[in-house]
Amino acid sequence: MIRRWLLRGGILVSLMVLGGAQTLFLASNLNTAEAKESVKKLLNKAFPHSQKCKRCHLRVFEEWEASAQSRSIQTAPFRVSLDRFLASAPKNHQAMCFRCHAPHILEYPEQTSFFIKEVQSRDPQIDGVGCAQCHLIKEVDETVHPPLPTFALGNTVFGSYKNAVDNLAHKSQALELYRTSNYCVSCHEILPAIGQNTSLPDLLGAWKKTSAEKEGKRCQTCHMPEAFGESANGERNRKIANHSFPGRFGKVRAKAAKLDVKTTVNGDQSTVQITIQSLVPHNLPLPHPGWSRIVLDLTILGKNLRKVYGEQRTYERVFADAKGRPTVFDFEAVKVLKDTVLKPEETRVETFTFPTPKDAPSMDVIVTLTYGAIHGPEEFVKAVEAQATLGRKDRAFRPVEIVKFKENIPLR
Ligand code: HEC
Ligand code: HEC
Ligand code: HEC
Ligand code: HEC
Ligand code: HEC
Numbered sequence: 340m341i342r343r344w345l346l347r348g349g350i351l352v353s354l355m356v357l358g359g360a361q362t363l364f365l366a367s368n369l370n371t372a373e374a375k376e377s378v379k380k381l382l383n384k385a386f387p388h389s390q391k392c393k394r395c396h397l398r399v400f401e402e403w404e405a406s407a408q409s410r411s412i413q414t415a416p417f418r419v420s421l422d423r424f425l426a427s428a429p430k431n432h433q434a435m436c437f438r439c440h441a442p443h444i445l446e447y448p449e450q451t452s453f454f455i456k457e458v459q460s461r462d463p464q465i466d467g468v469g470c471a472q473c474h475l476i477k478e479v480d481e482t483v484h485p486p487l488p489t490f491a492l493g494n495t496v497f498g499s500y501k502n503a504v505d506n507l508a509h510k511s512q513a514l515e516l517y518r519t520s521n522y523c524v525s526c527h528e529i530l531p532a533i534g535q536n537t538s539l540p541d542l543l544g545a546w547k548k549t550s551a552e553k554e555g556k557r558c559q560t561c562h563m564p565e566a567f568g569e570s571a572n573g574e575r576n577r578k579i580a581n582h583s584f585p586g587r588f589g590k591v592r593a594k595a596a597k598l599d600v601k602t603t604v605n606g607d608q609s610t611v612q613i614t615i616q617s618l619v620p621h622n623l624p625l626p627h628p629g630w631s632r633i634v635l636d637l638t639i640l641g642k643n644l645r646k647v648y649g650e651q652r653t654y655e656r657v658f659a660d661a662k663g664r665p666t667v668f669d670f671e672a673v674k675v676l677k678d679t680v681l682k683p684e685e686t687r688v689e690t691f692t693f694p695t696p697k698d699a700p701s702m703d704v705i706v707t708l709t710y711g712a713i714h715g716p717e718e719f720v721k722a723v724e725a726q727a728t729l730g731r732k733d734r735a736f737r738p739v740e741i742v743k744f745k746e747n748i749p750l751r
Contacts, residue, residue, distance in 0.1 A: 386471040402582035411440045411467030415727035439526035441467040486525040523558040549620035617681040626656035629669035632711040640703035641696030648693040667715040710739040
């Protein structure tokens with residue numbers, strides 16, 4: 340499929356070239372500061388930087404700035420894994436990661452080395468998933484995988500207001516697409532196939548068949564919750580959509596899963612049965628990047644709150660590379676070795692058995708469900724730490740708690 344989108348990008352570019360001035364930049368070499376500046380200008384002309392929208396859309400801008408999407412080409416894990424990908428990627432696939440992390444590359448496939456250099460600079464002057472990258476999407480072709488967005492470059496931004504107020508910066512046009520899940524899945528459904536990995540499963544799972552989808556809940560319902568507020572500076576009392584894209588960070592997390600815990604003490608042996616009900620209408624976690632995992636942890640505290648037992652189970656997709664070795668890099672994967680992600684709206688039961696703590700009047704049973712920290716080969720994790728401004732304190736190293744349960748069980 341990847342060939343198809345590259346081709347499509349190629350056609351779009353040549354049409355634009357026929358149309359005019361852009362020809363100048365096509366064969367740019369990036370060796371001089373001047374050449375870089377002109378490519379940057381070219382890109383920012385078609386896809387204005389989000390800073391340009393901030394002037395009139397302060398609220399939206401501030402929400403977006405706090406979101407993961409605003410950092411899509413800026414994080415240390417992205418930089419380090421991009422380098423690793425490029426070290427072995429076939430030449431004609433080097434744009435692959437940008438397909439979703441900075442999708443305007445679809446219009447400028449010949450500028451791939453510029454995009455790469457921007458990321459490696461650690462301070463990219465172009466957006467990744469910015470305002471224009473989303474609001475110039477006119478169509479999404481769902482018949483290909485990943486679904487392919489088509490941009491309409493010009494003075495019109497697309498959105499969901501049927502009656503947008505006129506302004507001096509741009510025209511507005513409402514499209515039903517912006518209210519549907521199809522809009523989001525172009526970047527959230529599946530990685531493009533390269534070489535042998537053509538049979539890797541998609542990321543979201545059977546989301547179309549969930550009760551949430553049948554009830555009319557779209558990705559936006561949960562991840563761009565509606566409110567009333569200011570759409571543009573001074574345009575109050577509008578129905579607005581939150582642009583901080585709450586997910587792993589943010590308030591929706593508490594709604595991810597329910598835990599039901601049953602503890603039975605049977606003489607020397609105790610059993611804890613945990614029922615996890617995923618309330619999420621897609622896989623949890625979404626298995627990209629490949630090291631994504633959720634950890635279910637059981638901790639038993641005995642006398643004087645000393646830990647007497649602990650066990651963990653993980654929900655993740657474990658991939659194998661072409662040599663059959665396990666890898667956390669999905670771009671090296673050719674097949675799935677193990678898939679324990681919680682399926683859409685799945686209920687899973689886990690049973691733990693352990694020796695009943697001796698000499699303790701009671702025990703504490705503590706169960707947590709947590710997004711795990713980044714993991715992988717030591718040299719990879721070290722490189723991420725070295726590249727992150729905050730080092731080990733970077734959010735990539737921080738486990739994120741989803742739900743926690745605690746109870747005290749008397750033993751005598
Ligand atoms: C142009 C591609 C693109 C589109 C379209 C897109 N996203 Fe994303 N989204 C991304 C990327 C890339 C990231 C990850 C950024 C990062 O962390 O580096 C992301 C991150 C997110 C996150 C945060 C994930 C987390 O771990 O917390 C949520 C939630 C999200 N997107 C929801 C949506 C929704 C809802 C839509 C549709 C309205 C949407 N996205 C459309 C590319 C896209
Ligand atoms: C099909 C679209 C798509 C492609 C192609 C893609 N990503 Fe992502 N990437 C995403 C989305 C969406 C997220 C957010 C996932 C989530 O939180 O569930 C993400 C998240 C990530 C993250 C974790 C967030 C962060 O910034 O630390 C890393 C790292 C990453 N991608 C690296 C890559 C690399 C490297 C490539 C190329 C080999 C790549 N991605 C290709 C869509 C994509
Ligand atoms: C000169 C001020 C100004 C600038 C600059 C500006 N906008 Fe707007 N924009 C507005 C106003 C005013 C509205 C109408 C709001 C309303 O109807 O409630 C609007 C509406 C929108 C809408 C809703 C359209 C719809 O039909 O749903 C989107 C999306 C949007 N702008 C995106 C952008 C983006 C992206 C940029 C930067 C490239 C930008 N705007 C720059 C003033 C501006
Ligand atoms: C990942 C894609 C994505 C990104 C990034 C994004 N938007 Fe949006 N935006 C949407 C979608 C989808 C809607 C419609 C949501 C709905 O109606 O449920 C929307 C709605 C809007 C609206 C009308 C509703 C409101 O909340 O005011 C404005 C204005 C807007 N966006 C401007 C912007 C600006 C400015 C930026 C950058 C700071 C931006 N958007 C970034 C996808 C995006
Ligand atoms: C009924 C509400 C709901 C709907 C609809 C929904 N999600 Fe989620 N989503 C959640 C919850 C809850 C989480 C878990 C948050 C957490 O624990 O981090 C989540 C997590 C995510 C994450 C980040 C977590 C991860 O594991 O990487 C992304 C990205 C995401 N959703 C994208 C989407 C997309 C794309 C759609 C549409 C196909 C969608 N969601 C539809 C509720 C929803």
